[in-house]
Amino acid sequence: MVTIALIGYGNLGQHLHAALEVLVDYKVTQICSPSQALETRNGVIYRASTNQLTPVDLYLIAVKDDVIESVSLQLPPDAFLVHTSGAQPLSIIAKQSRRGVLYPLQSFSRDTPVDFKQIPLFIEASNQQDLDVLMNLAKKLSDRVMPLDSKGxxxxxxxxxxxxxxxxxxxxxxxxxxxxxxxxxxxxxxxxxxxxxxxxxxxxxxxxxxxxxxxxxxxxxxxxxxxxxxxxxxxxxxxxxxxxxxxxxxx
Amino acid sequence: MVTIALIGYGNLGQHLHAALEVLVDYKVTQICSPSQALETRNGVIYRASTNQLTPVDLYLIAVKDDVIESVSLQLPPDAFLVHTSGAQPLSIIAKQSRRGVLYPLQSFSRDTPVDFKQIPLFIEASNQQDLDVLMNLAKKLSDRVMPLDSKGxxxxxxxxxxxxxxxxxxxxxxxxxxxxxxxxxxxxxxxxxxxxxxxxxxxxxxxxxxxxxxxxxxxxxxxxxxxxxxxxxxxxxxxxxxxxxxxxxxx
Structure with missing residues (x-):
């Protein structure tokens, strides 16, 4: 079981949550967003601040591009952090050595369900082991997964x-x-x-x-x-x- | 029965022909295009030149914009001529007093079937009686028909x-x-x-x-x-x- 903390709960965060919820072997245990009050729903703990998070296997960051860096600085230095931006390089996560990207090439609207299986996912990680972790996860989410560097x-x-x-x-x-x-x-x-x-x-x-x-x-x-x-x-x-x-x- | 001569047999002409073929009360009796040899197929006479055409109730002109005028000049002065262009005014048909336009707002490809019922059709005619004729025809072709002047x-x-x-x-x-x-x-x-x-x-x-x-x-x-x-x-x-x-x- 890979435990996941989802940070950011806007359009992308909510769609990611829905797509992750149906996967076996993966469990979103915490969702962090300033708009969330501390409570537990369906086995997920909602938290308003990153400093309330307890350790998980993977931190999935689905926040606006210009706050990815500051959010990453608030998280444990030995954690595996994965952002979801197309425009930001892997290196925007500066403190942690275990960095990754999971970029879904799609435009998400709040009230429109998406079929994640159809969305191309592009992944990148700072080491092969973490890339394998991301590849396994991405393949469960989508039928079209491709490793791609920040420039591509x-x-x-x-x-x-x-x-x-x-x-x-x-x-x-x-x-x-x-x-x-x-x-x-x-x-x-x-x-x-x-x-x-x-x-x-x-x-x-x-x-x-x-x-x-x-x-x-x-x-x-x-x-x-x-x-x-x-x-x-x-x-x-x-x-x-x-x-x-x-x-x-x-x- | 309204008899129709279709002039021009490119992408639009062929799609129009297919859409007209299934209508009762309307019959494409002649198709005129320089690429056609004189022959009869499925009750339709194909002709290479406008001067081979025999009189019909309605001449439907589906040629390129820049030859609508010259084609119209080759047709009988008392005939009802209808062009299919979005960009050309009703008055491009200069000689005939019975002018009309039937403009389908769609892009037509040779090998892609279209559902004419879904295509908005815009009609215009130089007198009310001919507008009624066009309205009746257009309503059989499409669920969305609107009279519209050349400027619109x-x-x-x-x-x-x-x-x-x-x-x-x-x-x-x-x-x-x-x-x-x-x-x-x-x-x-x-x-x-x-x-x-x-x-x-x-x-x-x-x-x-x-x-x-x-x-x-x-x-x-x-x-x-x-x-x-x-x-x-x-x-x-x-x-x-x-x-x-x-x-x-x-x-």
Missing amino acids: RFQLQLGGVLVNNFVNHLYCQAADLLAQHQLPFDLLHPLIMETAQKVLRIDPKQAQTGPAKRKDLNTIEAHLAVLTDENQQEIYKLLSRSIGAYDDKKH | RFQLQLGGVLVNNFVNHLYCQAADLLAQHQLPFDLLHPLIMETAQKVLRIDPKQAQTGPAKRKDLNTIEAHLAVLTDENQQEIYKLLSRSIGAYDDKKH
């Missing part, structure tokens, strides 16, 4: 920003364009789904269409002429230029 | 460029970032699907996350530092700035 993980998270944060911002801009004509955003739902589903089947380079891809300057000019927002114009110009230049580069 | 349709198509062409380009850029570290693009599939599915449930403004949204300048700087491509840097900067400024504006 950071690149992956950057890719995630593009396909999640930036894509969602384009959804926002499109919603605003439609709202100008009293058109509801859900008219775009089928196109949004088709666009996403298509790149599950074919390479995004093959899936590219549209006026910029066709170098259809008349339509591009006409689109720019109806964009009243300067920022939207800039986005339209830059992305159209980038699409137009994309095929010319070596890919 | 153009805005909608512009929104479609954002959530389809631009989003797909971001997928391309993310694929390239991963490839730099020999990471396969399909690692991003679950995140891509979650991002798309989330805005089917909640407003994209509510769904926005990430470093730019949090105004996390450290992560933004770190991301920019690993981007080696100047164009990718520009896209990252502009979209991050736009996300950061978005909440400050009145929305």
Whole structure:
């Protein structure tokens, strides 16, 4: 039985807890979050502060990036500490020699259940023995587990920003364009789904269409002429230029 | 029985044909495309040239935007002509007084079947009687039909460029970032699907996350530092700035 203390109980922490709860051989014994009062529920002790924690085999840190370091400094120096950030290196855990990372490449929402089995997990540890521990755990959580160093993980998270944060911002801009004509955003739902589903089947380079891809300057000019927002114009110009230049580069 | 000649037999034309084939009271009697030899299959006459067409009740034009006008000039002046473009106004059909538009807001791929019932259709016609004809047809094809003028349709198509062409380009850029570290693009599939599915449930403004949204300048700087491509840097900067400024504006 591997005992686990879960530190941080936001979106990721809660989803991790749900995924860990169903595993045999692993037991979340303590959950630590400033919002938690000291009490025991379903055999788990909830604690408001890290200095109330009693020793466990693995400390799983699911807090915001900018407090990982300070949280790690409050934990025992001989403990195995694992953070869950895509952007932070293994070395952000400075004091403990037994460091690890378990990074789930997904965006978590409070009220949406996730199937952890489908989420790619990337692991890293400061020694082979701890990497094996993480690998065993990760394989029980997900069907897709890959050891990856901090540099690769950071690149992956950057890719995630593009396909999640930036894509969602384009959804926002499109919603605003439609709202100008009293058109509801859900008219775009089928196109949004088709666009996403298509790149599950074919390479995004093959899936590219549209006026910029066709170098259809008349339509591009006409689109720019109806964009009243300067920022939207800039986005339209830059992305159209980038699409137009994309095929010319070596890919 | 409304007889239809389908002009243009690319991705859209073929999907339209499949959707029309199952309707009672409507019959595609002729299909015209330069790539077609003169022959009859399943009761449909295929023709290579518009001047071989015999009169029908409705001419459905599914050709590229820049040839709609020239195709329409080759057709009878008293005929009812309907084009299928989001970007072109009703008036692009210059000679005929009976003009119409039937615009499906979707991206069509050759080998992917579509459920036309789910695709929003936007219709426009130069007189009420023809609008009724189009409305009847459109309602049989799709569960979501809306009359919309050329200006509104153009805005909608512009929104479609954002959530389809631009989003797909971001997928391309993310694929390239991963490839730099020999990471396969399909690692991003679950995140891509979650991002798309989330805005089917909640407003994209509510769904926005990430470093730019949090105004996390450290992560933004770190991301920019690993981007080696100047164009990718520009896209990252502009979209991050736009996300950061978005909440400050009145929305």
